[in-house]
Amino acid sequence: xxxxxxxxxxxxxxxxxxxxxxxxxxxxxxxxxxxxxxxxxxxxxxxxxxxxxxxxxxxxxxxxxxxxxxxxxxxxxxxxxxxxxxxxxxxxxxxxxxxxxxxxxxxxxxxxxxxxxxxxxxxxxxxxxxxxxxxxxxxxxxxxxxxxxxxxxxxxxxxxxxxxxxxxxxxxxxxxxxxxxxxxxxxxxxxxxxxxxxxxxxxxxxxxxxxxxxxxxxxxxxxxxxxxxxxxxxxxxxxxxxxxxxxxxxxxxxxxxxxxxxxxxxxxxxxxxxxxxxxxxxxxxxxxxxxxxxxxxxxxxxxxxxxxxxxxxxxxxxxxxxxxxxxxxxxxxxxxxxxxxxxxxxxxxxxxxxxxxxxxxxxxxxxxxxxxxxxxxxxxxxxxxxxxxxxxxxxxxxxxxxxxxxxxxxxxxxxxxxxxxxx
Amino acid sequence: xxxxxxxxxxxxxxxxxxxxxxxxxxxxxxxxxxxxxxxxxxxxxxxxxxxxxxxxxxxxxxxxxxx
Numbered sequence: 007x008x009x010x011x012x013x014x015x016x017x018x019x020x021x022x023x024x025x026x027x028x029x030x031x032x033x034x035x036x037x038x039x040x041x042x043x044x045x046x047x048x049x050x051x052x053x054x055x056x057x058x059x060x061x062x063x064x065x066x067x068x069x070x071x072x073x074x075x076x077x078x079x080x081x082x083x084x085x086x087x088x089x090x091x092x093x094x095x096x097x098x099x100x101x102x103x104x105x106x107x108x109x110x111x112x113x114x115x116x117x118x119x120x121x122x123x124x125x126x127x128x129x130x131x132x133x134x135x136x137x138x139x140x141x142x143x144x145x146x147x148x149x150x151x152x153x154x155x156x157x158x159x160x161x162x163x164x165x166x167x168x169x170x171x172x173x174x175x176x177x178x179x180x181x182x183x184x185x186x187x188x189x190x191x192x193x194x195x196x197x198x199x200x201x202x203x204x205x206x207x208x209x210x211x212x213x214x215x216x217x218x219x220x221x222x223x224x225x226x227x228x229x230x231x232x233x234x235x236x237x238x239x240x241x242x243x244x245x246x247x248x249x250x251x252x253x254x255x256x257x258x259x260x261x262x263x264x265x266x267x268x269x270x271x272x273x274x275x276x277x278x279x280x281x282x283x284x285x286x287x288x289x290x291x292x293x294x295x296x297x298x299x300x301x302x303x304x305x306x307x308x309x310x311x312x313x314x315x316x317x318x319x320x321x322x323x324x325x326x327x328x329x330x331x332x333x334x335x336x337x338x339x340x341x342x343x344x345x346x347x348x349x350x351x352x353x354x355x356x357x358x359x360x361x362x363x364x365x366x367x368x369x370x371x372x373x374x375x376x377x378x379x380x381x382x383x384x385x386x387x388x389x390x391x392x393x394x395x396x397x398x399x400x401x402x403x404x405x406x407x408x409x410x411x412x413x414x415x416x417x418x419x420x421x422x423x424x425x426x427x428x429x
Numbered sequence: 430x431x432x433x434x435x436x437x438x439x440x441x442x443x444x445x446x447x448x449x450x451x452x453x454x455x456x457x458x459x460x461x462x463x464x465x466x467x468x469x470x471x472x473x474x475x476x477x478x479x480x481x482x483x484x485x486x487x488x489x490x491x492x493x494x495x496x
Contacts, residue, residue: 146454153454241473283467378468381453383461396435396443399464428454428470 011036047071053083062086101327112328125322125333126205127151127290128343132165132183132319136341136348140164147428149185150344151203158197159295161189166317175263176221176319180334184317186225191295191311198302199295201318204429206377208237208286211325213274218290219267219329220321224259227314229294231256232306233268236289240281249273253290255307259316267329285378287429290323345374347428353384354420359391359411366417367408369400372425376402380425387421395419402427430457432475433483440465442475442482 009023015031020039022028028039048054049064057063059076063083071086096103096110103110128134128151135149141164142148145156148163166186173181189199205211222231233253239245254268272288280286293306294316303310320332349372357366382397382405389395393412399405409419430450435443441464446457453471455461463471475482 144456146456241477242467283473285468285470285473378470379464379466381455381461381463381469381471383459396441397462398436398441399462399466426454427468 057081057083113330124324124326124330125335126210126325127203127321127323128205128347129340130321130332131181131334131340132185133337134341134344135165135183136344136350147348148201150348152185153202153204153428154187155198155200155202157199158192158194159189159199161187161199161294163187163201168319172263175223176265178320178332181319184319186315186317187294188225188315189294190313191297193297193299193311195297195299195301197295197297197311198293198300200291200293200306202289202291203321204238204287204289205323206287206429208239208275208280208288211288212237212272213276214325215269215271215327216323217267217269217326217329218253218321218323219265219332221263221265221319222256222259223263223317224261225315225317227312227316228258229312229314229316230258230307230309231266231316232293232296232309234291234293234302234305234307235270235272236291236305237272237275238287238289239275239278240283240286242281242283242285244279245281245286246275246278250289250291250302250305252305252307255309263317263319265320265329269327285429292318342374345372346377348424348426349374349376350422350424352420353397353407353423354418355395355407355409356418356420357416359414359417362393362411362413365408365410367398367406369404369406371404372402376425376427377429378402378427380427383424383426384421385424387419389419391415391417392419397423399425430480431483432480434485435462437485437487439485442472444471444475 017031017033019031020028029036030039047062047064049066051067053063057074059074059081061074063072065072072083073086074081075084101112104113129149132149140148141162143162145154147153149165154163164186165183168181168184173179187201191197191199218233232255234250235253236248236250238248253270256266293309295312296303296306296309298310322332324330379399379401382399384397391412392409394410396408397405398408409417411417431445432442435441441462444452444463445460446452446455448458450457453474463469465472467473
């Protein structure tokens with residue numbers, strides 16, 4: 007079979023013949039070249055003796071390919087592929103590590119154990135505002151799951167919108183709102199201002215190491231935040247007494263947002279008794295002021311009486327000894343978490359009363375099942391030809407709207423219902 | 430503070446708090462319907478403080494319009 011050489015070869019162009027031999031174009035004619043052989047690579051635990059530059063060696067110990075290389079001054083074996091600087095094995099303990107920039111970092115166990123939803127704080131970024139934006143000046147719930155305790159002191163709490171400069175301080179453009187507290191501490195033996203969140207089911211956290219992280223700043227004043235945890239055994243029956251201790255204290259907050267991290271280990275509750283009402287909780291308390299004569303000053307970390315104005319954002323409590331990146335769940339999921347404890351909606355019970363003394367009603371289902379059968383309130387109501395009405399919680403999943411017509415004829419009872427099953 | 434059962438089955442208590450009165454997480458004035466669920470903070474508070482609850486008052490006997 008005739009071989010068809012290229013029509014317009016370039017000098018030194020090589021072609022392989024059907025028999026495996028090669029020909030090279032010298033600019034005038036095709037000349038015979040060497041018969042190629044498979045590239046030779048020495049394999050062994052040690053390099054071959056008397057190598058020539060260009061020789062290769064497969065190190066059978068390190069499983070690495072080397073080339074004998076002359077750099078113009080000397081010859082040596084060099085890796086055929088660049089090897090990153092060795093950082094050795096991760097520390098030998100039970101923790102999990104990730105390598106970055108040549109160093110091992112303890113990443114905790116939570117993420118690698120599939121602990122999706124690692125932040126057990128609800129409404130950590132204050133995006134959910136079912137109760138509005140405040141201001142709240144008495145004790146009670148504020149931005150959904152966040153509740154304040156004010157004793158003797160004064161405090162005004164509200165949701166504020168963050169600006170780009172605030173987001174730059176935080177380092178996260180996801181930040182939209184902050185919880186702001188302006189407080190004036192007093193020195194009485196019961197004087198105290200505390201913002202807290204009660205986290206359902208004490209058992210989930212007992213005997214575990216927890217890390218709390220949050221961004222905070224002083225808007226005015228020079229306050230520190232003393233954080234405490236409380237194992238609340240609930241009510242009903244004969245529950246064990248609550249156990250409360252200090253989680254840690256921040257330094258004096260600066261006027262810019264800074265992320266603070268505190269870590270502690272909670273005691274086991276083995277042998278303890280939970281209340282029979284099923285309302286135990288782990289309470290995370292942010293003490294803003296606590297008089298030195300108040301017995302709670304010790305668990306606050308001894309912050310004493312303080313006054314000022316602070317902002318809070320991005321609160322995260324997670325199992326493990328390391329503060330991981332703030333978990334930012336979708337708003338609708340955040341809302342669902344909050345609706346387990348508080349939710350609101352419209353009702354409208356209208357019809358024709360064909361007789362008096364007959365209750366007319368209907369049942370509607372909550373979008374999210376609640377922690378317990380909720381307490382119901384109504385607001386913004388319109389009542390026409392009714393002599394009695396009610397919002398009857400039916401378990402944790404639905405409510406019954408009931409109206410009693412005052413006289414024969416059309417009737418209306420409508421408004422806004424609110425279902426509350428807060429801890 | 431006024432408490433009375435708001436249904437015949439006694440599963441719900443209607444509570445009327447006056448100004449400054451407290452029950453569970455609530456501070457008056459407020460009217461609320463509290464289920465008899467011990468996990469409910471307000472009902473647990475009613476039990477703990479042993480508040481008296483008045484009986485249910487049924488609406489008047491049905492009276493229909495004569496044809």
